[in-house]
Amino acid sequence: MRSRILALAALLLWPLPAQAADEPTRLAASTDWVVDYADERCSLHRGFGEGEHSVNLRIDWFGPRPEHRVLLVGPAVPKSASARGEIAVRLTPDAEPRPGYTINGTFLDQPAVSFNLTFLPFDPAQASRRMSAAEQMRSQAVPRMPQPEFEKEVRTLEVQFAEGTVIELELGRISRPLEVLRACMDNLVRVWGLDPAVQGSLSRNAVAKPSTVRRLQREYPSDMLAGGMNAFVPVRVMVAADGSVSECVVQSEGIEESFRDAVCDGLARGYEPALDASGNPVASVFPTSVVYMVQ
Numbered sequence: 001m002r003s004r005i006l007a008l009a010a011l012l013l014w015p016l017p018a019q020a021a022d023e024p025t026r027l028a029a030s031t032d033w034v035v036d037y038a039d040e041r042c043s044l045h046r047g048f049g050e051g052e053h054s055v056n057l058r059i060d061w062f063g064p065r066p067e068h069r070v071l072l073v074g075p076a077v078p079k080s081a082s083a084r085g086e087i088a089v090r091l092t093p094d095a096e097p098r099p100g101y102t103i104n105g106t107f108l109d110q111p112a113v114s115f116n117l118t119f120l121p122f123d124p125a126q127a128s129r130r131m132s133a134a135e136q137m138r139s140q141a142v143p144r145m146p147q148p149e150f151e152k153e154v155r156t157l158e159v160q161f162a163e164g165t166v167i168e169l170e171l172g173r174i175s176r177p178l179e180v181l182r183a184c185m186d187n188l189v190r191v192w193g194l195d196p197a198v199q200g201s202l203s204r205n206a207v208a209k210p211s212t213v214r215r216l217q218r219e220y221p222s223d224m225l226a227g228g229m230n231a232f233v234p235v236r237v238m239v240a241a242d243g244s245v246s247e248c249v250v251q252s253e254g255i256e257e258s259f260r261d262a263v264c265d266g267l268a269r270g271y272e273p274a275l276d277a278s279g280n281p282v283a284s285v286f287p288t289s290v291v292y293m294v295q
Contacts, residue, residue, distance in 0.1 A: 024158060024168040025053060025076060033177045035184060040236070040251035042184035044177050048169050049076055057157075057169060059117075062234045062251050063287020064185050064199050066118045066144050069234065077111040078165045080104040083230055083293060087115060090158040093150060096124045097160065103232055103291065113161075114232065116289075119178060121150050141207040141272065145200075146182065151175040189285070192238065198282060204275040206239040206284040208267065216266030220292060221258035231259045231292045235267065241281040243273045263290050 027049035036043040044059040055074035062069070085104050088097035102113040152175045158168040186196040224231070233255055238247040248264035267288075274284030 022164045022166050024166040025049075026168045026170065027053065027055060027076065028170045029172055030054065033174075035177070035180050037184050037187070040188075040249065041234070042181050042188065044181055046171075049074075052076070055167065055169070059181075060234075061181055061185055062289070063236050063285055064189055064196075065140075065205070065287055066120055066146070067287075068117050068119070069114060069289070070117045071107070071112065071114045072159065072167075073107045073110050073112040075110065076167055077113055078161050078163060079111045080113075084295075085113065086162045087113075088160040089115070089117060090160075091119070091122075092155045093153040094122050096122065097158075098122050102161075103230075117157075118144075119151055119154060119174075120144060120147055138207075141205050143202050143205055146178075148175065151178055192236070192285060194283065194285065198276055199274075199284060201277040202274050202282075202284065203277055203279055204272075206237075206274040206286045207272050208237075208286060208288075209270040209272065212267060212270035215270070216263070216290065219262055219266060221256075221262045224256060224258050224292065225294065228294045229256065229259075229292070230294060231255055231290075233259055233263050233290045233292070235263050235288060235290065237267050237271070237286040237288070238283070239271045239273055239286050240283050241273050243271045243281075245269060245271065246283075259292060262292075266290075 029046055029048055030050060031045075031047040034045040036045060040062065042061045044057075046057050048055050048057060052075045055072050055076040058071040058073075060069040060071065083104055085102040087100050087102050089100055090097045098117075100115050100117075102115045105112050152173075154174050155171060156168055157171055158166060160166045189196045189199055232252075234251040236249050236251060237245055238249075240246050245268055248267055250260045250263060271286065273281040276282045
């Protein structure tokens with residue numbers, strides 16, 4: 001039995017396999033956008049299509065950085081026997097599809113997949129690079145601001161699955177729902193004890209040191225490994241101005257205690273603090289996700 005821990009999973013990408021894609025199944029919106037103000041995340045929900053050609057879309061946001069977690073659930077999602085899959089995702093303005101990977105499973109007895117997505121312009125050259133852990137950390141340290149003009153152009157989300165199935169969701173104007181999502185996140189940031197204005201103007205994000213990533217990747221909880229258990233664990237680490245950790249919070253319910261403990265033990269120390277607009281160290285949040293997978 002092999003195991004793999006994909007630390008800081010938002011930046012890990014795989015190329016889509018060379019397989020002919022089907023014609024897209026285009027699904028019109030069947031419900032309005034709904035915003036969910038949860039304790040540890042902000043989410044957008046919307047339904048698309050009807051009957052056997054339907055899917056529910058959920059966009060989760062766990063921290064004030066541009067990575068979102070997308071969940072697609074419904075009969076239009078292809079079933080998969082594998083826990084991990086490969087996809088290509090295209091937003092309306094994209095000249096090329098964005099490669100990525102999915103976590104596959106079921107939700108309420110319906111096929112389900114989840115994957116990462118940013119509503120920012122896509123750089124194919126950057127995405128094709130295989131980055132070391134140190135390079136990933138340096139990349140995460142660079143703040144990336146919202147791009148309102150890009151968001152205004154987004155009308156569709158196309159997802160191509162490895163076996164060729166293509167789903168195109170007619171999102172409509174998503175720029176306004178994304179603004180509401182940002183307002184929700186600003187509120188969460190205040191609850192976490194931070195100033196959204198300061199966090200929105202950082203010159204450097206708080207970032208984990210490579211030693212922290214290596215420590216996390218060394219430990220797969222033995223009881224979870226023996227049971228063949230997988231997990232996707234979103235987590236926020238509150239990093240003080242001196243680089244110490246003041247709090248670690250797993251942001252999803254229903255995650256086994258062994259995974260929760262392993263994540264926070266692994267992320268307990270080893271950070272470069274955030275810098276404000278003037279270059280001074282400030283308290284901030286390091287949001288990330290860890291994927292534990294038995295292959």
